[in-house]
Amino acid sequence: MAEKARGGERLTASEGLLLAREADLHLLGSLANAARERRHGDRAYLINNRHLNYSNVCLARCRFCAFARSPGAPDAYTLTPQEMEERGRRAAEEGAVELHIVGGLHPDLPLSYYLEMLRRLRQAAPAAALKAFSAVEIAHLAARQGTSVRDVLAQMKEAGLAMLPGGGAEIFAPRVRRQLCPNKPDADAYLEVHRQAHHLGIPTNATMLYGHIETLEERVDHLMRLRALQDETGGLLAFVPLAFSTARTELAHLPGATGLDDLRTIALSRLVLDNVPHIKAYRVTLGPKVAQVALWYGADDLDGTIGEEKVAHQAGAPSPSALFLDDLRALILEAGRKPLLRDALYRPLEATDGPAQAT
Numbered sequence: 001m002a003e004k005a006r007g008g009e010r011l012t013a014s015e016g017l018l019l020a021r022e023a024d025l026h027l028l029g030s031l032a033n034a035a036r037e038r039r040h041g042d043r044a045y046l047i048n049n050r051h052l053n054y055s056n057v058c059l060a061r062c063r064f065c066a067f068a069r070s071p072g073a074p075d076a077y078t079l080t081p082q083e084m085e086e087r088g089r090r091a092a093e094e095g096a097v098e099l100h101i102v103g104g105l106h107p108d109l110p111l112s113y114y115l116e117m118l119r120r121l122r123q124a125a126p127a128a129a130l131k132a133f134s135a136v137e138i139a140h141l142a143a144r145q146g147t148s149v150r151d152v153l154a155q156m157k158e159a160g161l162a163m164l165p166g167g168g169a170e171i172f173a174p175r176v177r178r179q180l181c182p183n184k185p186d187a188d189a190y191l192e193v194h195r196q197a198h199h200l201g202i203p204t205n206a207t208m209l210y211g212h213i214e215t216l217e218e219r220v221d222h223l224m225r226l227r228a229l230q231d232e233t234g235g236l237l238a239f240v241p242l243a244f245s246t247a248r249t250e251l252a253h254l255p256g257a258t259g260l261d262d263l264r265t266i267a268l269s270r271l272v273l274d275n276v277p278h279i280k281a282y283r284v285t286l287g288p289k290v291a292q293v294a295l296w297y298g299a300d301d302l303d304g305t306i307g308e309e310k311v312a313h314q315a316g317a318p319s320p321s322a323l324f325l326d327d328l329r330a331l332i333l334e335a336g337r338k339p340l341l342r343d344a345l346y347r348p349l350e351a352t353d354g355p356a357q358a359t
Contacts, residue, residue: 005031005271013224016272020216032267032298040300044337046328047304049098050091054079058104062181063250068104085120092125098344101132102167105140115159122160129162129344135193136168139185150196164197166205166240172225173218191229198235206236210265211244211257223272230275238278241265243285259290263297270298292335
């Protein structure tokens with residue numbers, strides 16, 4: 001099986017599970033690194049981006065979330081499209097080429113609010129790609145509007161939407177979702193939003209939240225379902241394993257993932273998701289040191305400058321959200337990789353040392 005992975009052959013679910021359970025960490029890392037270097041060589045990507053949260057009002061009330069607030073809570077907020085426009089303008093003035101925009105499952109906001117926000121942001125930051133609204137936000141909004149996911153996405157694309165972030169996937173297993181996020185659209189709804197986005201030419205990312213009550217079998221099943229979607233549509237740009245931050249949530253009694261588990265999960269993701277171009281070491285939840293090591297365990301991207309990140313940090317994420325590009329370059333160089341500045345679609349924004357391998 002190791003030779004199969006080393007040769008770039010596709011792993012079955014049972015083979016992926018066997019690797020997850022039994023493979024030596026260094027062997028797993030070596031196999032994942034070989035797969036990573038076949039695609040990206042020594043390069044590691046970074047981006048000048050900003051995270052913007054238009055609201056923390058959410059009906060889902062997931063047990064692993066410390067960001068969401070109930071309607072009417074003292075610290076609940078919803079920004080106007082004009083306020084979002086101003087934040088987008090500031091980000092553009094600071095050189096951001098991607099705006100990552102998410103909120104919650106808001107009970108009242110109409111589609112017109114989201115469309116106006118996108119139009120204003122596109123005008124305020126014309127050089128920045130609008131990576132906005134998780135699949136569960138889209139599914140929730142379509143249900144509230146009484147229209148189709150495809151119609152919502154088509155209108156958003158016309159208003160300026162460039163791509164979808166990957167949030168809301170959590171773990172696809174129904175057992176886990178019943179316990180942790182029963183009010184959130186299910187895995188089928190999440191995947192269908194991504195499917196419709198891809199059919200409309202809107203690329204997306206995907207995530208997996210791990211380190212809580214899920215099993216290894218459920219992690220592998222999650223990866224296999226994403227791989228099947230990618231076989232069908234080809235629209236996934238990056239996969240982002242998200243280490244669960246426990247400190248300020250209802251699950252604070254759980255230990256969370258260890259650094260070793262982080263590396264094993266990233267390596268397994270690279271090996272199983274053989275059709276997804278990029279694996280992200282999300283430094284916000286991993287911390288900078290583990291993220292650096294992850295660049296040798298299958299990951300090829302450290303994300304970006306981010307600015308003010310709220311969702312993971314309110315749950316106790318260990319890493320500072322805002323970093324300068326020079327800080328990120330230094331992290332990559334210290335890890336023994338070559339930094340490459342990118343845009344939201346992973347197109348290089350600076351000279352490279354030669355043609356990149358196919359991604």
